[in-house]
Amino acid sequence: MKRIKLWAKKLKQYLFILYFAYKDGRVPLYAKLFTAGVVAYAFSPIDLIPDFIPIIGYLDDLVFVPLGIILALKMIPQAVLADCEKKANEMMKNGKPKNWVVGTIILALWALFALWFSVTVYKLVK
Template sequence: MSKKIKTWARNLKRQIFILYFACKDERVPWYAKVFTACVVAYAFSPIDLIPDFIPILGYLDDVILVPIGIMIVLKMIPKTVLTDCEVKAEEIMKNGKPKNWIVGSIIVLIWGLIIIWAIINIYRLLN
């Protein structure tokens, strides 16, 4: 079972790298690039929308949302582009993934605003 999970995770990582390179390819339609950029940025983000320390929900985005996004995007991108990007993906997997600190900062900002909103509403309720 452990080997299947490791294989699945490695394949998911490989697909994210393929999408990373496909997003930069001029042969990909603009609407596919936008959706691909969102999926890749979220996957590379050092911070999750739902933090992993939240029981069960914390891993749902990693296990469900990212793979669903990948499946949708793979259908939007031409097969020739995917084939070309597979070679680049194998090469970068040896060197490690890039981090997207901009998306990470946006997610931190969103969580900060949610916390501030909650504090304000709790303060209003107590007064």
């Protein structure tokens, strides 16, 4: 169990490293795009395979995200990774910053989607 927790903590650290690498100007555009996709997917509440599906529901969390992290890390220059690792370690010690504006936007988008879905279902039932 301790080994799994260590693995999960390391994955989280790699995601923060990738987050900082995405913002670094020394990273090639193709690597930035791929890295942004991996980080966004990992932090997104929406999964490719929903978690409620037995067994394969966690496949993306256990296979796709780590595979994406590995590929993204290979695309980024080592000097950038070293700098970003320092930043990630510092952020993990101090706690990650909260972006209330982005959180509010995401909640508003979900609320609009729920409203649209409710209206659509209501029209179909009516």
